[in-house]
Amino acid sequence: MTPKYIFVTGGVTSSLGKGIIAASLAKLLQARGYKVTIQKLDPYINVDPGTLNPYEHGECYVTEDGAETDLDLGHYERFLNHPTSQANNVTTGRIYQHVINREREGAFLGKTVQVIPHITDEIKRRIKLLGETGNYEIVITEIGGTVGDIESLPYIESVRQLLWELKDEDALVIHLTLLPYLSSSNELKTKPTQHSVKLLLESGVQPDILVCRTEHAITKEMRKKIALFCNVDANSVIEALDVPTIYDVPLMMLKEKLDKTVLSKLKLSAKNEPDLESWKNFLTRHKNPKNEIRIGLIGKYVELPDAYKSIIEAFIHAGASNEARVRVQYIHSELIADDNVAQKLGDLDGILVAPGFGDRGIEGKITAIKYAREHNVPFFGICLGMQMAVIEFARNVIGWKDAHSTEMNAKTKHPVIDMMSDQKNITKKGGTMRLGSYVCELSKNSIAYKAYDKSKVNERHRHRYEFNPKFQAEFEANGLHITGINPETKLAEIVELKDHPYFIGVQFHPEYKSTVLNPHPLFVRFLKAAVAFNLSSK
Ligand code: GLN
Numbered sequence: 001m002t003p004k005y006i007f008v009t010g011g012v013t014s015s016l017g018k019g020i021i022a023a024s025l026a027k028l029l030q031a032r033g034y035k036v037t038i039q040k041l042d043p044y045i046n047v048d049p050g051t052l053n054p055y056e057h058g059e060c061y062v063t064e065d066g067a068e069t070d071l072d073l074g075h076y077e078r079f080l081n082h083p084t085s086q087a088n089n090v091t092t093g094r095i096y097q098h099v100i101n102r103e104r105e106g107a108f109l110g111k112t113v114q115v116i117p118h119i120t121d122e123i124k125r126r127i128k129l130l131g132e133t134g135n136y137e138i139v140i141t142e143i144g145g146t147v148g149d150i151e152s153l154p155y156i157e158s159v160r161q162l163l164w165e166l167k168d169e170d171a172l173v174i175h176l177t178l179l180p181y182l183s184s185s186n187e188l189k190t191k192p193t194q195h196s197v198k199l200l201l202e203s204g205v206q207p208d209i210l211v212c213r214t215e216h217a218i219t220k221e222m223r224k225k226i227a228l229f230c231n232v233d234a235n236s237v238i239e240a241l242d243v244p245t246i247y248d249v250p251l252m253m254l255k256e257k258l259d260k261t262v263l264s265k266l267k268l269s270a271k272n273e274p275d276l277e278s279w280k281n282f283l284t285r286h287k288n289p290k291n292e293i294r295i296g297l298i299g300k301y302v303e304l305p306d307a308y309k310s311i312i313e314a315f316i317h318a319g320a321s322n323e324a325r326v327r328v329q330y331i332h333s334e335l336i337a338d339d340n341v342a343q344k345l346g347d348l349d350g351i352l353v354a355p356g357f358g359d360r361g362i363e364g365k366i367t368a369i370k371y372a373r374e375h376n377v378p379f380f381g382i383c384l385g386m387q388m389a390v391i392e393f394a395r396n397v398i399g400w401k402d403a404h405s406t407e408m409n410a411k412t413k414h415p416v417i418d419m420m421s422d423q424k425n426i427t428k429k430g431g432t433m434r435l436g437s438y439v440c441e442l443s444k445n446s447i448a449y450k451a452y453d454k455s456k457v458n459e460r461h462r463h464r465y466e467f468n469p470k471f472q473a474e475f476e477a478n479g480l481h482i483t484g485i486n487p488e489t490k491l492a493e494i495v496e497l498k499d500h501p502y503f504i505g506v507q508f509h510p511e512y513k514s515t516v517l518n519p520h521p522l523f524v525r526f527l528k529a530a531v532a533f534n535l536s537s538k
Pocket of ligand 1: 354355356357358382383384385407462463464465466
């Protein structure tokens with residue numbers, strides 16, 4: 001079947017949730033039996049978000065094939081339960097880099113290289129790449145930014161060209177807008193929506209469907225008014241009310257018949273009703289918890305929870321499996337010290353020490369880990385969190401007071417965390433870490449083995465430093481066990497304490513692989529331990 005293309009644009013304001021609308025539509029189409037994928041086009045000039053501070057753009061998400069991407073790809077995977085790849089996230093930086101490299105190679109010899117056609121051709125090529133794999137019947141492309149932004153113009157122009165090139169029934173545009181509510185006059189206003197559709201029209205793009213974010217239900221008259229002013233039919237004006245959780249959005253879009261409207265415009269059959277049984281089961285468990293637990297998320301970007309998006313979502317998935325409401329307490333690692341740790345962490349049922357880079361806040365992380373170890377509080381360390389657990393153990397159990405990671409102290413006599421040898425000569429920053437999926441072999445009887453219930457797993461990485469094998473014997477002799485290793489390189493991927501209810505540190509990022517239908521086993525097990533801790537301390 002010729003692939004169908006759906007473009008999702010946004011108007012009026014940013015942060016309307018295009019990613020969630022795109023993922024929800026994809027979920028509904030997938031639940032009707034279609035093979036769907038979603039792609040995000042980001043209008044910034046960074047080649048990828050890997051070098052961006054999380055304060056700028058939230059978490060950097062990592063795919064199986066090692067792409068450092070926008071956090072929306074995490075939503076796509078969590079909703080669709082299907083991996084994305086390098087091709088699912090494209091930035092202006094990547095487009096220009098490709099075109100400029102080709103120019104230097106002489107590919108355009110004699111020609112003036114211009115935004116139109118060279119940049120737009122490259123954008124169109126990237127859009128069609130996923131469709132041309134033959135793996136998907138429908139490709140949804142989310143255009144980052146807001147219509148009217150200077151930097152989105154080449155993307156909108158590329159959409160215009162594709163709409164012109166493709167058959168009518170092979171492509172459509174969904175425009176997401178906001179209907180602001182004026183409380184003084186008690187009314188929803190449609191004018192910003194009209195104006196943002198006009199802006200799109202100025203670029204030659206007529207949206208087929210409008211999804212209107214709103215705090216209040218829209219009346220029939222209002223739908224008609226929006227339809228009339230924006231040249232769409234009234235059935236194509238979709239209401240998107242605020243809902244308690246993003247996981248409600250697919251069901252809300254089903255009620256609004258977004259999927260049916262899309263299928264009829266694309267001339268695709270809508271005969272099978274979507275199978276959302278397991279999705280609904282998840283929502284029921286999520287909304288009817290039997291227990292409530294408090295988990296401390298110790299990190300240095302806690303002012304911006306988007307920096308830990310995948311971890312927070314993994315808690316929601318694993319919380320539902322455990323029928324537990326997870327109250328995440330964000331605790332700034334810089335504010336934890338020996339004299340306040342008991343007060344800050346004393347009422348937690350579990351402690352997660354987050355990934356990160358650089359030395360800001362690491363002593364607070366180490367203090368938190370010592371507290372978890374000594375007070376039998378379930379502990380889960382991810383990437384930097386695992387490295388800090390190794391350092392804490394070296395300093396406070398083995399007695400190497402100067403133990404450190406060479407990321408923070410290059411001169412320590414006990415570099416228990418050290419740079420991988422193949423990283424030592426790398427000077428460039430972008431895309432040069434150990435990235436993407438690697439195999440990990442688990443020891444029988446370990447916490448990890450019990451959680452996964454298998455001995456070989458694949459997990460995604462994003463780091464430069466590793467557990468230093470030189471010190472492995474001393475760690476083992478003192479009770480910190482390596483229970484997961486990479487079979488090829490023998491790198492330590494998991495550390496665990498034996499005499500503790502749940503103490504595990506992982507060098508990889510399990511949070512990237514947690515989905516609604518497949519909550520991550522390590523998160524499920526961690527929360528199970530937290531529920532047990534909570535019940536035992538009552
Ligand atoms: N900074 C550490 C490293 O590069 C950990 C990275 C992380 O937590 N993602 O190895």
